[in-house]
Amino acid sequence: EADLWAPSPIASLISAMVMVDDSHATGFLGPTGRGSVDKQGVIDRVDVITSTMGKALGGASGGFTTGRKEIIDILRQRSRPYLFSNTLAPPIVVGALTALDILQTRPELRERLHENTAYFRNRMNDLGFDIVPGDHPIVPIMIGDEKKNVALAQAVNARGVFVVAFSFPVVPRGEARIRVQMSAAHTREQLDRALAVFEEAGREQGVIS
Structure with a gap:
């Protein structure tokens, strides 16, 4: 996870703006789910945030850019990808807005996601798998060898x-x-089944002993 405090002093010295692509954090990181800038408490130090609506905000497609009004006004006029792109379909926009409403009104879903993530990560570590440390719901299971990686996934x-x-x-x-991606919708029984499958397949493929 990048240190988002680090760019601010440098940006101030050279009159630059700080932009964060928060696509893998929007909706679930931070006290209010506003992403890595929320988690690290740097929202007021970041000028532009870009993110996606293809993950926590409904999983469809599209993205967004947010920032101070004067910055967004310039982007509306000068951003070529924005100027020459079709608008999003209304159902996608409604879905993303509804997802934002749910994120704001049902914090228990975010809490359940973090609980599921911690449970799965801890149990996979206990089984002997090499898990990249962290608390992110996207859980990388490191295998190293490409053939063994494909064989395990197939198993x-x-x-x-x-x-x-x-x-x-x-x-x-x-x-x-x-x-592996965790979800607030996963039940403990589903996670236990996935863990049992990983244990069986991992021993079969010689990834764990």
């Missing part, structure tokens, strides 16, 4: 749990991994 998928294997060039060579 897990064959047992009814969907996962995706990532290898070069998506990630650096030698850092192949399986990515």
Whole structure:
């Protein structure tokens, strides 16, 4: 996780703006779910935040940019990707706005997501898997070897749990991994089933002993 306090003094010295792409944090990180800028308490030090509506805000498509009014006014006139893009379909916009309303009115969903994430991460560590440390709901399970990574993903998928294997060039060579995404909708029974599948497949493929 990047230190978002670090750019501010430098930006002030050279009269630059600070922009954060918060696509992997919007909706679930921070006390109010406003992302990494909320988690680190730097909302007032960031000039522009960009994010996506394809993850926590409904999972459809599209994105957004937010900032001070004068910055957004300039972007509306000068941002070529914005000027030459079609507008989002109304159902996608309504879905994202509804997701924002839910995030503001149902904090228990965010709490459940964090509980599920901590539970899954701790149990996978207990089983002997190499998990990238952190508290993010996207859980990278480091395998390293690309062939073994694909074999493990196939073994897990064959047992009814969907996962995706990532290898070069998506990630650096030698850092192949399986990515698992937690959800507030997951029940403890579902997580336990996924853990049992990972344990069985991991032992079968020689990833854990």
